[in-house]
Amino acid sequence: MPDTVPPPGAPQAADSAPAEPAPYDPPGAPVAPAPQAADSAPTASAPHPPLRLDALGPGGPYRTRERLTLRDVAGRPAGELSLVPTLYVTRAMAALHKAATPPTERRLAALARAGRLFASGTVDGMTADAYLTTVCRLSGTPLANVRIAVEAIRLSATGAYRSVQAARPVGAVNDWRDPAARSGTAVWVRRGDVFAVHAAGNHPAVHALWLESLALGYRVAVRPSRREPLTPYRLVSALRTAGFGPDQVMLLPTDHDAAGEILRAADLGMVYGGQEVIDRYGGDPLVLPNGPGRSKILITADSDWRDHLDTVVDSVARHGGTACVNATAVFVEGADPAPLARALAERLAELPVLPPEDERAVLPVHPVDVARGMESHLHAVAGTATAWLGGAGQGPGGGGVVAELGDGSAVLRPAVHQLDSPHAAQARVELPFPCVWVAPWTREAGVEVLGDSLVLTAITEDEELLDALLAEPSIRNLYIGDHPTHWIAPGIPHDAYLGEFLMRSKAVIRG
Incomplete structure (x- = not known):
């Protein structure tokens, strides 16, 4: 359906769950304000310096020779996006595979801090207000909708534990050390370690979903949309500031040729696009396609x-x-x-x-x-x-x-x-x-x-x-009944739970 201080849902014991946050898009909210009079004029926003969005790889920010000019909705240059070559992608993905996964408590605490920093803090010199207006001008998404997306991302980050645990089978536990394993149980484990995301640019809220993979212990590489790369840049920067290392989460802007290397080198991937994405990846068990909703x-x-x-x-x-x-x-x-x-x-x-x-x-x-x-x-x-x-x-x-x-x-x-x-x-x-x-x-x-x-x-x-x-x-x-199609709430599956794709149950018995 939409880029932070210990969280309201601070790290919990494995068998507990955070309090349920309120839905970020309440069904009763109005769809639009009253029409503007024809002779009134919108308030002009203050100009912002040109964006310089570097790749965020294993060695930190990386500015490349090949850079894409970013343009706003009026066609005016708004900044530059570094595009990394295939060799850089290969080395970056190798670093993700070599990295160790931080403990659960540390991941959840860092996610919560990042969510709040993304939503209301200053990230890489850009305030939250400057981010909002810049995303509007880049993507053409109305300001009110960008705010909804920011809240969705914050809630996903601060409520990550609850969201991922909603997908865990009731017969499975999170750790082989659980006492249930002494008599035999199922343990919920990752299907891999490195998750790749080919993100969409139609709405900033698409970046709320992949945060769940970090909560589950995946290392993540995000290929941003060329239309709106600022949201994932700000989010990855916030995650790194909050405690995730450069070998845990990366932003890898690429051309189309190098994009395939990100998916090939990951254990699992998620892609967004039109019907062609469904046609291409629908039969691939290692790629989760997100196409038209209809x-x-x-x-x-x-x-x-x-x-x-x-x-x-x-x-x-x-x-x-x-x-x-x-x-x-x-x-x-x-x-x-x-x-x-x-x-x-x-x-x-x-x-x-x-x-x-x-x-x-x-x-x-x-x-x-x-x-x-x-x-x-x-x-x-x-x-x-x-x-x-x-x-x-x-x-x-x-x-x-x-x-x-x-x-x-x-x-x-x-x-x-x-x-x-x-x-x-x-x-x-x-x-x-x-x-x-x-x-x-x-x-x-x-x-x-x-x-x-x-x-x-x-x-x-x-x-x-x-x-x-x-x-x-x-x-x-x-x-x-009388529920809008856009209704969603934290912990409710969007197109099934992401955890159903990222995880599996493994039988374990111990002495």
């Missing part, structure tokens, strides 16, 4: 969509529509979907057009040429679907989705299209802004058309249908 909402005939419109709007628009947990399709049973599509379009049309660093911003921002390219793609895939908002041409439902801000950047406004069939191919199209397809649904169409979903919110009282939805393997999370 999250959906189903409203059956025993429920009135008017009672749940707020939840639908929130599911589509929260996080600027950029997250895998945003709803991209809404299915309605037993009624014409047009009234829901119309009401949804009216609500989404009210969202303000603002630069990302504005406190009231809720929509993503890109360079104009990038935004125009996404708009063209949307109109091409929409085909004959009925446009209620953001469609091609002028008139009702038209006008496109690009709203230029006059500085070379553009806001991507929402789009709402109505489909004639639950089987329409457009219902699987996911774009990085609030873009939703509204379609009819029938029992004859079955649960299959609702599948391939990271989250399905099912607003229904039909328990037999809910049983079928829960049993459908391609629906990874099922939210029953």
